[in-house]
Amino acid sequence: MLIFLTGLIYRNLVKPALFLFDAELVHTKFTDLGEWMGKYIFLKRFFSKIFIKDSEILKQTISGIEFRNPVGLAAGFDYEAKLTQILPQIGFGFGTIGTITNNPYCGNPSPMLGRLPKSRALLVNKGFKNDGAKKVAEKLKELEFDIPIGISIGRTNSRDLTTQTESVADIIKAFKTFEQSYIKNSYYELNISCPNLFGDISFYSSENLEELLIEVDKINVSKPIFIKMPIEKTNDEVLAMLEVIATHSIDGVIFGNLQKDRKNPCLDQEEVAKSGKGNFSGKPTYDRSNELIALAYKKYRDKLVIIGCGGIFSAEDAYAKIRSGASLVQLITGMIYQGPQLIAEINIELEKLIKHDGYANISEAVGSDI
Ligand SMILES: Cc1cc2nc3c(=O)[nH]c(=O)nc-3n(C[C@H](O)[C@H](O)[C@H](O)COP(=O)(O)O)c2cc1C
Numbered sequence: 001m002l003i004f005l006t007g008l009i010y011r012n013l014v015k016p017a018l019f020l021f022d023a024e025l026v027h028t029k030f031t032d033l034g035e036w037m038g039k040y041i042f043l044k045r046f047f048s049k050i051f052i053k054d055s056e057i058l059k060q061t062i063s064g065i066e067f068r069n070p071v072g073l074a075a076g077f078d079y080e081a082k083l084t085q086i087l088p089q090i091g092f093g094f095g096t097i098g099t100i101t102n103n104p105y106c107g108n109p110s111p112m113l114g115r116l117p118k119s120r121a122l123l124v125n126k127g128f129k130n131d132g133a134k135k136v137a138e139k140l141k142e143l144e145f146d147i148p149i150g151i152s153i154g155r156t157n158s159r160d161l162t163t164q165t166e167s168v169a170d171i172i173k174a175f176k177t178f179e180q181s182y183i184k185n186s187y188y189e190l191n192i193s194c195p196n197l198f199g200d201i202s203f204y205s206s207e208n209l210e211e212l213l214i215e216v217d218k219i220n221v222s223k224p225i226f227i228k229m230p231i232e233k234t235n236d237e238v239l240a241m242l243e244v245i246a247t248h249s250i251d252g253v254i255f256g257n258l259q260k261d262r263k264n265p266c267l268d269q270e271e272v273a274k275s276g277k278g279n280f281s282g283k284p285t286y287d288r289s290n291e292l293i294a295l296a297y298k299k300y301r302d303k304l305v306i307i308g309c310g311g312i313f314s315a316e317d318a319y320a321k322i323r324s325g326a327s328l329v330q331l332i333t334g335m336i337y338q339g340p341q342l343i344a345e346i347n348i349e350l351e352k353l354i355k356h357d358g359y360a361n362i363s364e365a366v367g368s369d370i
Helices: 002-018 023-037 041-051 133-141 164-179 206-219 235-245 269-274 283-300 315-324 333-338 342-356
Strands: 060-062 065-067 071-073 094-101 113-116 121-124 149-154 186-191 225-229 252-255 305-309 328-331
Touching: 002 041, 002 333, 002 342, 023 041, 023 113, 041 342, 071 342, 094 133, 094 164, 094 186, 121 333, 133 149, 133 164, 149 164, 164 186, 164 206, 206 235, 225 235, 235 283, 252 283, 283 305, 283 315, 305 315, 315 328, 315 342, 328 333, 333 342
Parallel strands: 071 094, 071 328, 094 149, 149 186, 186 225, 225 252, 252 305, 305 328
Antiparallel strands: 060 065, 113 121
16 A cells, blocks of 8 residues: 555655656756665665565575576666665665776766656666776675675776777786675676776677676676677677677676667657667566567577666566566666655566466576467
């Protein structure tokens, strides 16, 4: 009942008020509020009582990590690592920090964030705004985490990084900084698919990806690594990337990142015309993410764990990704449009959907459409 009420109040009162203000400002204020709330045990207990819906059916152990439910916060919302102490209380099963890069970056020129309500999308042009690996690792190493924390690592967004070799070295330095900090209950996301960076460096070709992953293998990291994949590449291009990934010490892949195609049918063209530089999250990413999850699952189900990400606004959306082959799912945009109670709603409804289909655990539903 309280979850339902929270959603009703958010969608009818809170969201219309928040949407009157600049998106970047609202985001900063909300993450500050989340960080503040995470410091108070009574507030955490209060939220836990409302939003945590533990269920044996939703629990899984993946790559040696225990996930109490499959719904995670995707990379890009908590790039300053402010929310790790409150995400579990809202019901998340895991949460990503970053993307973090070896050197800090102040962000692309504003606006870095925009809203496209008719398209149920956000316009993103941050370009890896973050405090740098050293500062974030210092913060994280002091903390305990109730849920697994994904540390998303990418290439520093700088005009000074001009070659592939320099970019690989930069990413490896960031990995080493986190490895030396012994961060608890965590895994890595290697983001090779940010569309908003300086320069022409790309890890999409087999040769470049191979060169990067050889260096990653060499440092022998202690935690699982999942690669954040692009969604704008063709099936053949993605299969070529997966062929490389499957031969390295990589646990899985995340499908996927933002939508670059401004003609995507989910985008309202009037809203697109008013949008500046950047790429789109939310519904424009949904279908292609599902297609790529299925594509990867068909061929690599035994070698790679798949995390589904893109356009999840409901339990049905999450379940479609799971049935296509995703073991876990992540979201941002759905939470912004539907409200923070969406995570609990998805977990409650997912349990029902899984039971309805006659499965004893979510892992049995993974890939059941394929
Ligand atoms: C504001 C914002 C910032 C993002 N920044 C990152 C990022 O730093 N690293 C990354 O891997 N993905 C980033 N993304 C992409 C998301 O992680 C996700 O792949 C995409 O938004 C699709 O999920 P959604 O539709 O649930 O938002 C960002 C998305 C948003 C909305």
